[in-house]
Amino acid sequence: MICLYCLKNYNMEVTWTTIFKPGRKGLCSECCSNLEPIREETCEKCGREYDEQWFDNKHICTDCVAWENHPNYKEVKIKNTSIYKYNNFAKEFVAKWKYRGDYELIYAFSDEIKKTYKSKYKKVDYIITIPLSTERSYERGFNQSEAIAKIMDQKKTLKVLKKNETNKQSKKKKLERIHSENPFIMTGVKSTIDKKVLIVDDIYTTGTTMYQISKILYEAGASEISTFALFRG
Amino acid sequence: MTEHEILALLNGIRLLADEIPFDIQEINKLGLIKKELGLNNYNCLRCGNNDKNKFGKHFCLRCNNICYYCKNCIMMGKLSSCSELYSGPSTNTLEPTNKNYLNYDGEFTDEQKTASTKVIETIKQKSQLLIWAVCGAGKTEIIFPGLNFALQKGLNICLATPRTDVVHELTPRLKKAFPEIEITSLFGGSENKYKNSPITISTTHQLLRFYKKFDVLILDEIDAFPYNYDKSLQYAVNNARKDDSTFIMLSATPPNSINYNQQINKVIIPKRYHGNPLPLPKLEWIGDWEKSLLTKNNVPKKLQDFIEHSIREGRKPIVFVPNIPIGSVLQDKISESKFVYSSHENRKRIVEEFKEGKLKCLITTTILERGVTIPFVDVAVLGADDEIFNETALVQIAGRVGRKKEDTSGRVIFFHNGKTNEILKSIKHIKKINRLGGFE
Ligand SMILES: [Zn+2]
Ligand SMILES: [Zn+2]
Ligand SMILES: [Zn+2]
Numbered sequence: 001m002i003c004l005y006c007l008k009n010y011n012m013e014v015t016w017t018t019i020f021k022p023g024r025k026g027l028c029s030e031c032c033s034n035l036e037p038i039r040e041e042t043c044e045k046c047g048r049e050y051d052e053q054w055f056d057n058k059h060i061c062t063d064c065v066a067w068e069n070h071p072n073y074k075e076v077k078i079k080n081t082s083i084y085k086y087n088n089f090a091k092e093f094v095a096k097w098k099y100r101g102d103y104e105l106i107y108a109f110s111d112e113i114k115k116t117y118k119s120k121y122k123k124v125d126y127i128i129t130i131p132l133s134t135e136r137s138y139e140r141g142f143n144q145s146e147a148i149a150k151i152m153d154q155k156k157t158l159k160v161l162k163k164n165e166t167n168k169q170s171k172k173k174k175l176e177r178i179h180s181e182n183p184f185i186m187t188g189v190k191s192t193i194d195k196k197v198l199i200v201d202d203i204y205t206t207g208t209t210m211y212q213i214s215k216i217l218y219e220a221g222a223s224e225i226s227t228f229a230l231f232r233g
Numbered sequence: 234m235t236e237h238e239i240l241a242l243l244n245g246i247r248l249l250a251d252e253i254p255f256d257i258q259e260i261n262k263l264g265l266i267k268k269e270l271g272l273n274n275y276n277c278l279r280c281g282n283n284d285k286n287k288f289g290k291h292f293c294l295r296c297n298n299i300c301y302y303c304k305n306c307i308m309m310g311k312l313s314s315c316s317e318l319y320s321g322p323s324t325n326t327l328e329p330t331n332k333n334y335l336n337y338d339g340e341f342t343d344e345q346k347t348a349s350t351k352v353i354e355t356i357k358q359k360s361q362l363l364i365w366a367v368c369g370a371g372k373t374e375i376i377f378p379g380l381n382f383a384l385q386k387g388l389n390i391c392l393a394t395p396r397t398d399v400v401h402e403l404t405p406r407l408k409k410a411f412p413e414i415e416i417t418s419l420f421g422g423s424e425n426k427y428k429n430s431p432i433t434i435s436t437t438h439q440l441l442r443f444y445k446k447f448d449v450l451i452l453d454e455i456d457a458f459p460y461n462y463d464k465s466l467q468y469a470v471n472n473a474r475k476d477d478s479t480f481i482m483l484s485a486t487p488p489n490s491i492n493y494n495q496q497i498n499k500v501i502i503p504k505r506y507h508g509n510p511l512p513l514p515k516l517e518w519i520g521d522w523e524k525s526l527l528t529k530n531n532v533p534k535k536l537q538d539f540i541e542h543s544i545r546e547g548r549k550p551i552v553f554v555p556n557i558p559i560g561s562v563l564q565d566k567i568s569e570s571k572f573v574y575s576s577h578e579n580r581k582r583i584v585e586e587f588k589e590g591k592l593k594c595l596i597t598t599t600i601l602e603r604g605v606t607i608p609f610v611d612v613a614v615l616g617a618d619d620e621i622f623n624e625t626a627l628v629q630i631a632g633r634v635g636r637k638k639e640d641t642s643g644r645v646i647f648f649h650n651g652k653t654n655e656i657l658k659s660i661k662h663i664k665k666i667n668r669l670g671g672f673e
Contacts, residue, residue, distance in 0.1 A: 002286045007304060101311040102304060104289035137294045141313065147291075 245446025368632020
């Protein structure tokens with residue numbers, strides 16, 4: 001077997017999974033050991049692992065408290081699940097996957113993603129993917145959110161969002177926009193009314209993207225919104 | 234964008250469209266620029282990868298199709314089925330002349346003279362040559378007259394080596410020997426990107442972007458890690474050479490595949506330039522030292538004696554270790570010592586400090602096994618029976634000792650817990666070389 005990430009040959013332990021799924025792709029034990037799974041005690045909203053420096057109380061982290069007080073997002077309730085911490089190895093991994101374009105690296109997490117999907121999101125009606133700008137799509141050659149959704153359930157994947165790329169404005173104005181305007185637009189307005197939806201992304205860092213999209217879906221009448229990000233920054 | 238700029242950018246260089254800062258439509262109109270598809274089934278044109286397991290595929294948003302990509306060279310920019318590679322003809326920078334470019338007044342031994350004449354002949358004939366030179370034979374100097382000859386003919390020269398350290402060592406030496414010649418050094422992270430100079434000094438890795446650029450390619454340490462097993466680097470070397478070109482290989486321990494290749498001429502220099510033999514390593518059994526070092530922090534007594542003895546005589550002890558944990562423990566236990574390994578950020582500076590005498594003892598992994606010349610060193614290998622120390626590595630390590638005229642003595646000790654075949658082969662190798670050099 002060749003490790004998906006470092007391309008070194010390694011011996012995979014023979015287990016029931018490897019017997020039933022020959023040719024399954026994975027990471028060598030050294031690369032695996034660099035990943036830090038998020039432990040059970042987490043922020044109830046964003047799924048960040050409990051750590052004194054980010055928490056004033058046991059249940060909700062300081063980031064999420066700040067979001068609760070944000071005037072634009074008062075009505076948005078976030079319920080995020082992440083699997084791994086966004087540590088240095090994860091950063092290098094994501095850089096190679098997303099920016100270098102090594103699409104197949106995501107297969108290293110297929111089993112974990114499927115497991116989480118089956119245990120938590122079986123009842124969702126749609127998996128909502130996050131759009132890229134035309135320029136980014138061309139640069140990367142793939143959409144990272146769609147790559148994860150495809151592993152969960154391609155049939156439930158719904159592409160109803162578009163990135164707003166209308167007017168070119170000066171840099172300063174762009175910065176202002178980030179704070180006030182939502183860069184996403186809904187293209188299929190009626191499809192999510194009264195539906196349970198799951199928004200899927202690779203990393204949850206500030207939460208901005210998840211809040212912006214949740215808000216649009218909430219306004220479009222979704223009955224239940226949850227989010228999944230492979231890594232929590 | 235002018236035609237001139239494009240030809241200068243792609244002068245003997247092959248790049249992806251993504252790497253070219255000009256309008257691709259315009260480039261396609263230029264007759265001199267060659268355009269090729271980057272992948273051909275499971276064959277990467279850029280790095281030579283043809284291992285099915287090292288390709289990936291996905292639905293590509295560029296070409297709206299299932300697209301394959303090479304994982305082996307993805308760090309140089311992704312090359313997919315829908316990518317095209319652009320290359321231009323290589324031009325030479327110097328006009329032919331009779332002028333002498335070489336500034337070197339060292340004397341050659343008879344063996345060095347013979348070898349350097351062979352180098353010039355090989356360049357004239359555009360053929361292949363292996364120079365098998367014992368460590369400390371002065372193999373860099375041997376090629377100087379050949380380089381001068383090639384420069385006079387206006388040829389493009391490349392010196393390639395598997396190691397960044399060696400690029401750093403060779404660059405100032407060549408600049409000194411050829412003061413008028415512009416020299417470009419390329420290594421991972423270097424800023425000096427692909428200039429069109431008469432002489433390029435490059436790591437073998439950085440060669441991957443050259444395409445039929447060089448008239449003379451000299452490959453140092455053909456036996457060294459990682460060239461001897463990475464076939465993509467061999468592929469790069471062949472791509473970087475012009476079809477009709479000279480290929481010269483240098484080695485102190487050539488692999489059999491090259492040594493026995495009938496198409497390659499050979500010249501052997503068994504004697505060091507100061508005329509003394511290679512030091513014969515002493516073998517010292519020290520039992521299960523590793524357990525006692527890692528669990529109880531006990532430095533083997535015989536190793537301690539070796540270091541103290543060396544320092545007392547005003548010499549510089551280097552200890553080679555098989556891995557990083559062992560090196561780290563030793564560094565903590567031996568006073569005024571420092572440990573260097575390949576990913577160490579201050580590695581160059583520490584080696585300098587040791588050369589200048591600011592450090593008493595240097596501990597290193599095999600990264601210093603080659604290319605480093607420090608006078609007055611004694612060398613110990615701790616755990617010479619570890620599999621990382623093969624025949625080649627052990628011969629190279631012994632060759633670190635006694636390289637300078639003013640210091641031809643110096644000790645080499647292999648500390649072990651059982652003699653391996655590789656240890657015995659290295660001893661045999663050194664004896665044979667010394668016999669060829671006329672020492673009994
Ligand atoms: Zn939180
Ligand atoms: Zn390749
Ligand atoms: Zn494509």
